[in-house]
Amino acid sequence: MQESHKQSEDSNINTSVLSVPTPVPASENAVSCPHHKHTPRTPEATHQLQNRLNRMIGQLNGIKKMLDDNRYCGDILTQIAAVESALQSFGYIILQDHLETCVVEEIQNGNTEILEEAIDLIKKLK
Structure with missing residues (x-):
């Protein structure tokens, strides 16, 4: 697993970025999301996604503390930008997972409506 860390000079809030392993193809372990709205993931992938969410929750709690401590607006805005970026990255990972598993499987099964x-x-994440 690769990890890179960026940290604001004015804060102890960590904005780590993790690479998430490829999810289990839907056809290998369970029914894909278009039929039953279920996407199987490896325990490792689920764990790494949960770690990302927990990190974002920690960042949000850090922003709340910064607000409670009357920290400088610029520092708070920097941390808000970091959380927004982390959430955007998280969304892209979930989207990639969806495209590589559910969408591919449905297209292979002849369901091109999944493209819509x-x-x-994709537009929602824009």
């Missing part, structure tokens, strides 16, 4: 859903999801 995929396009709508």
Whole structure:
């Protein structure tokens, strides 16, 4: 697992970035999301996604503390930008997972209507 760390000079809030392993293809372990709205993931992938969420929760708690401590607005805004970036990255990982598993499987099964859903999801993350 690769990890890189960026840390604001004015804060102890960590904005680590993790690479998430490729999810288990839907056809190998469970039914894909278009049929039952379920996407199987390896325990490692789930754990890494949960770590990302926990990190963002920690960042949000750090922003709350900064606000309670009357920290400089610029420092708070820097941390807000870091959380937004982390959430955007998280969304892209989930989208990639969806495209590589659910969408591919549905296209292979002849369901091209899944492309419309995929396009709508991409627009939502924009």
